[in-house]
Every structure is written in structure tokens, then in C-alpha cells.
Amino acid sequence: MASDAITVPVGQIEARPWVDELHQWLTTVDHKRLGILYMFSALLFLVIGGVEALIIRIQLMHSHNNFVSPEVFNRMFTMHGTTMIFFVAMPVLFGFANYLIPLMIGARDMAFPRLNAFSFWLSFLGGLLLYFSFLGGSGLYGAGNAPDVGWWAYAPLGARAFSPGHSSDYWTLSLLVSGFGSIGTAINIIATVLCMRCPGMKLSRMPLLAWLNLVMGGMVLIAITPLSAAQIMLLIDRYLGGHFFDTQAGGSAVLWMHFFWIFGHPEVYILVIPAFAFLSEIIPVFSRKPIFGYPVMVAATVAIGLVSTSVWAHHMFTIGMNSYANSFFAITTMAVGVPTGIKIFNWIGTMWGGKIQFKVPMLFCIGFLFQFLIAGLTGIIQSCVPFDWQLSLSYFVVAHFHYVIVGGILFAIFGAFYYWYPKMSGRMLSERLGKWHFWLFLIGFHLTFDVMHIPGLLGMPRRIYTYEPGRGWDTLNFIITIGAFIQAIAILVFVANLIISYFKGARAGNDPWDAWTLEWSISSPPPAYNFATVPTVASRRPLWDLKHPKDPDSRYE
């Protein structure tokens, strides 16, 4: 196998000065380093986006609060949403894909290493551009500052008449630039998965993580393209006298909505499918069983990918589409629930009859299962169009999609950090701090987002900087704010764990979890070339075959 390393002549290993080291990181084309850079930038933006969330929550703590002005509040929710989706969730998932796919399919790097580096730096530049708006932009009311048109910048609010100055241009450009980065990464992932697999690794033997990221890559190509097109059209409107979305000159506000959501909904699945991928790797290892129904898992993912491109207008049930269009998008939206349900059942099937070890990565995956179940069901609730006429644009929706993104995707990402950090750093993350992180975050999460459904049912719209007393919203919002702070503390514990364990964590060794995929066959952290000898595989779990030569998987597949 590939466990033997290439020996390097002793003279070549020497301590480099830090400038040299930095230079290495900035100019690297190594998929592992780029993966870590992605995660690093995502964590940075996570903290920034988190602070924005806390500002929002302090302002909403009680009615008629004056912690920030309406202008600042509007910037905060715009920046929070944009940051979390484009500069936290996507980069961190791309980072894991970058780091893990070549290792899992037995390749020495991604298919296009330099495109890989280019894509990362484009995405990162996008984030910097967005935040440069604090210095260079000016918004709805003319004074210089960050964009304040909401993360979907509905026309005509984004038009020059209503958003003078340049703040929303920074929003447009940053999404455009990082969008190109995402497209580059997607192409790279697809090419790598299709062309770089080691001998014996047929598509039907690929780890699910690679499969799911392949589907994700395809969806990025489908979804980011209309978003980029819309951004270019918006720029034409704003600077070249176009009238695509300029309602005062006969343009269409609804057209922008369609463009945005035909990106926006697949985007949700672009984020959640890699999260599914983490679960599909972590749950089997800690249940000590292979994934239940591998072919169905793949088929369900492809089905989600396909159906999710035809559900976008369920974000638009209140815009006055006719009853046929509303019915169509209701049925497609409900239909997505079927393959998603299959996935949840198959994970339960994987745990069923296993010997479940409650290590921290598994804890986060279990949290995902419960929370994603609820998130999925509130999603079904909102696909019932008339019900959505009440729920849409209310705090119920805000609670729902945070349930998906925080309770689902972020929990899976935390699980992935605890699971693969040993591979990346060579050190184990502290289990003790990990459990503190998990339980604090779980409590904070539920305090915030369980309670947040209720003000929505009581008529509280989203994106309001303050609200009237006497509507029954005060107590609830106060509880929500407390929960947000508990989550913030949990994130601090997590960051502390990352740092402390890097220096003081227990040595991980090659295979701390007794896992079965190829990345665990090489040293932690892996050498730059990954595999000294390119491995050959005969089943979906090459390391199982290696550990159980008398009863290999290849016999049953």
C-alpha cells in the first residue's frame, strides 16, 4: 500500500525563516495547503459574521431598542447573510473538498493545481472586496458604508435610484469575483473526481464524499452562472443605462427574483450536500458498519441535485404567481423531501445494528440528524403554499433556514473538523473541550432557533431593526439573544481547541479512528506528494480490506 514514505536526504530538511514559510503558503498550489487556507479564511469570516449576528441580536433584545441605528442594522443583516453564505459556508466546504478528495481517491493533487490556487485567491479577494465597502461604499441613504440592501438585493432596491453610491457595487463585485472562484473550484472538483482516481477505484467504489462533492460541483456550475449573469446585468443597469431590473423604465423586479433564486435555492443544496458527505463518512466509522445502501445514497444525491434546480420559486410564493405556478413549485419542493428522507433513513440504517461510539465527531453528526429532521419538516411545512403566505418573510423562515445552515450544515462542518483535524495537523483535538463545545453550542442553538419560530407565527417579519411593544415578541427575542451569546462562547471554545490542540494535542498517528478510507493509510499530516506509491483498491473500504484480509469487502460488492 501507500504507507511507505519517500525518504528525503537529511540536508534538505531545515528550519526556514517565517518569511519563507509565509511565501510558501501564499504561492502554494498544494491541494492540502489550499484546503487549509480555505478553512482559515472561512473561520476568519465566521468570527466576523458572528459578531454581526450578535449586533443584530443585541438590537432586537427588546422592543424599541436603540443599540444601533436602522442604517447600521440593515448593513449588519446584509453583511451577515452575504458573509456566512459566500465567505464562510462555501469556502469551508470547498476547503474540505480540496483537502480530502485527492486523498480519498488516491491522487497526488487536484486535476488543476494552479486553477485551484487561482480560485481560492479569487474567493478570498471577493471577501476582502465586500469588507472594503466599509471604507469605500455608500448605501441607501448616501453616507459611506457597507451594503444595506439585504443579501438578495431585490430589485429595484439595488437600483441607483434607491441605492446611490457604491456600497451595493461592492456587494455585486464581491459576489461576481468569488463566483468565478467557485466556478473554478467546481470545475476542478469535477475533473479531479472523474479523471484522477487511483487504479481500481471505479465510480461505484468511490467514497461517498467524493460522489457527493461531484454532484455539488455540477450544481455550482448550474447555480453560480445565473447569479453571475444577474450581477453583470445589474452592473449594466447601474452604470451603462440598462433597464433589466429598472422598474421605473419598464424593467422587471420579478426577473431579478427569478435570477437570484435559481441560484439561491440550488445554493442551499450546494451547501448541504457536502454536509451530507461528512455524515456519510463519519457515521459509518463511529457505528463500525459500512454505509447502508450505498447505491441509493448516490442516486438520492443525484436526484436532489436534479430536483433542486426546479424549486427556486418557492422563495417567491408571495409575489403573486398564478395558482398553477404556485402548485408546480409546491410539488417539486415537496418532492425534494423524498430523496432527503431516504438519506436520513439510510444513516439510521447505518447506525442500526452497529456499535456506536460517541466521540465528538459523531456527537455533531447526531445533532445534525435531529436538527436536520426538524429543518426538513419545517421546509415541508413551508412548501404548502398557503401556509407559506403567512410564514414567508417572517421569523419562522429565519428560524427554518438557520436550522438548516447552523443546525445542519454547521454541525456537520464541526463534526468534520473534529474528524479530520488529526489528519491535517497530526494532533488530536481535545475531546474534553470538544464536548464543552458541542453541548454549549447545542444549548445555545436550541435556545435561539427553536424559540425563533414562535415570533414568526405571531407575525414578526424579518429584517426589522426594531418592533412595537405589546405584540408578545419581547420575551421571545430576549431568550433568542441569550442563546446567541451561548453559541458565541461555544465558538470561542472551538477556536481555543483548534489552537491549543495544535501545540499540545495528543499525537494522532496515521489512523486514529480505525477508519477505512485511503486518507488514513498515510501519515498525519500527509506528505506533499500524498502517496509514495499510488494505491490500488478493490472495494469501497480499502483499509477494511487491509485490516481484515480474510473477510474483505470486495467479496460482497
Added chain:
Amino acid sequence: MTPAPAWVVRHGKLINEIRECWSSLQLGAVKTRACLFGSRLALHSIEFRAGRIAAPDLQQRIKERLRTLVMAGVSEVKNGRREMSMLRMKSPTMRILAQTILLLFWSALAGWASEANGPSSHGTNIFAPESTPAKSIADLSVFVLAITGIIFVVVFTLILYALVKFRARATDGGREPAQVYGSTQIELAWTIIPILIVVVLFLATARVIHAVQDAPEPAGAVQVTAIGHQYWWEFRYPRLGIVTANELHIPVSDPGHPTPTFLQLLSADTDHSFWVPELAGKTDLIPNHPNRMWMDPQRTGIFLGQCAQYCGVQHAKMLLHVSVDGPEDFAAWVRAQQKPAVEDAGAIAGRRVFERNACMNCHRVDGTSADGHFGPDLTHLMSRATIAAGAAENTHDNLRLWIQDPSAIKPGSLMPAMKLSDPDLDAVVSYMETLN
């Protein structure tokens, strides 16, 4: 299928009463609600608390009072359950589950909402519908919540069972469990069952979509054109020749003789959304994209709501106030609104200031030369309870502050501060106060 909210109202009042007792014990509202949920359990806790806090005789009285209240609460809840058995579900299991979920839901919401409801005005609770569209939505939502509730319970139990039953034990030794790769039958089952559920949900949904969205407009309907502006509402009654702002008046609709109100929704600038939760679901007001919605409130009173689609800086203070009037009140209101503005010789100075300044460029006062259209029509300003789209009550002081510096009440409002001298300001305010 409509669970009559009457018991919920009673329930809400009951909670209020209990809360008063609690606050006499200096305990929080949250506990009050908790106590009604687990009534019996709570009774013990009440006794315990009362025992610790008050003097013996007071203790006894509080205990007695709370006991009767909580017992009444229990019977209220039971009544509620009985009323809900009107749910048209065939299977007893489904019904019981639906009832339980509903019960929890209603009692939670009634509890929270009782904080909100004053004597005459209604809250913004989507589960307290007072008009056909909102009612059919609430009915559908009960059905959907029941089904998703069942799915939740089943899957939640499965996961929990798997976690407990198949946890690794110290006695296992190092052996790996049996390696199972999948099962076609099982996987087929959990594909087909969800498909059937989806079909059922879809049919129920499509029925209500059609019923609400494609409802024909009867001859006696009241027509209103609602125009969204950055950050206020303009209401025009084309058949009645009325223009007003922010406070919509519509007639109550008797089910025997329905007089629904049909709104045409337009926008003068950015996207807005008309949302009065107890009357109907929300519909957006989009420039170049006229929309339509309707409601037929069956109870008089004031219904609250607000703009639900982010429309700019002051999206939060674009409040909605719908006054549902009895037939006579509505007719009287219409007659009053159709009159031109009152001409009061005493306020002539204020009127001059108003007409000399830019006020008249944006505001209209019928019968005068002020004919602006960017701001609210002021012809009958004093017939409205609030100003600045509900951001402040329509009082002398608020009116003065608003004209002096709108951003003091609503920062980001598009009305400029006119920088009037104090005498001019007072004159304009007294002029405004004659416009009833």
C-alpha cells in the same frame, strides 16, 4: 374543521389571571405558562412556592385561588380538546396526535399572544384567523402540522432508539458488528411511503391555493387600491372616491351577505408586502407587477400588521392598521372621508405656512391648492389614530415633533425637516389639527 378560537380566548384570559396571581408572588410569566401546561404538576409547584413566600393566611388564600384557576384551566383545555375533535380526520390515531400537537400549539400561542391582545385590537397571531383566507390557511396548517408532527415523532424515536440500543458497550470486546450493506426492500419502503405522503400534502395544498387565489370577486365587494411607498401605505377606494393613508377601513363581512374587500396591490418605489396575519396571508407590492388579494373579516375591531418585504431604511416602521367597521360605522366613515377638507378660519395662518412651504409639493389637502402625491393625503388627517405609518400616535406633541424633525420619530424617513420657526410650526400644527 375550524377549531373555534373562543376557548383559546378564554384560555388566554385565564392565563392572564393566573399570571396576576403569580406576579403577586413575584414570579415570571414563563413559569405561568409552564404551570398551565403541566397543570397538575404545576399545582404542586405553586403550593410549594406559595408555602415558601407568603404569610400563612395569605398563603392559604393564594393557594385556594390558584387551585381554582388551574383546575379551571384544566377543564378549559379539556373543552378545547372536545372542540377540536371536530377535526375531520378518520383515523383515531391521527386524530389524537393532531389534537395533542394542536393543543400544545394553541396553548403556547394563546399564552404568548395574550401578552399582546388589548381589549379592542387584535394581535398578529396567524393561528387566530378572523377572515376566510386566513382561516383556510390556519386549517391547512393544522393538517400539515399534524402530518409533519407524526413524521417527526416516528423518525425522532427511530434515531433515539438506534442511539440507545446500538451504543458501543464496554462488554463488547473489540469485535466489529455484523457488516450489513443495505436492503432493497427496506429502502424501497422508505421511498414509497414518503412519496404517498407528498401526494396527500400536495392535494391538500393545491385545494387551498385554488380556493384562496382563484376566488371570484362578488358584485358587492369593496375595491381598494393599496400602493406601497417608502415607508407608508396609500389606500385608494376608486369606486368611493376616497384617498387615505396607513389606516385601512373595511366593512365587516357577514357570512350570509359577504362584503369582502379586494385589494389591488401596487408599489410606487421598491418592493413591499402587505401582511395582516389575522386577516390573510401576505402578498407583495411590486412595481410594474400589480397583485391582488382579498379578505372578508367576520369580526369588527382593529387588526395589526406591517410591511413584510424589506423595502429600505425604515422597513421596520411601515406598520399596518386595518379597522374593520360595522356596516353603519363604515358608511359613516365613507361619508366623512368623501367630504373636502374642513375650512377653519382660525387656522388660516397655518394653512398659509403649509402652502408657502414645500409641504404642498408632497401632500394633498382636498379642496385646497395642496395637491402633492409623494406623501400621505392629509385631507382627513385627524380621523387617523396614528401618524408616520403607525410609528407614533396622532397627538399634538407627536405631530409637532414629526413636522419639526421627522427623523426624531422615524430616522431615514423621506419627509425632510422643514426647519420652520416656532410660530410657523405651531401654526401648521394647529392647521393640521383642523383637518378632521
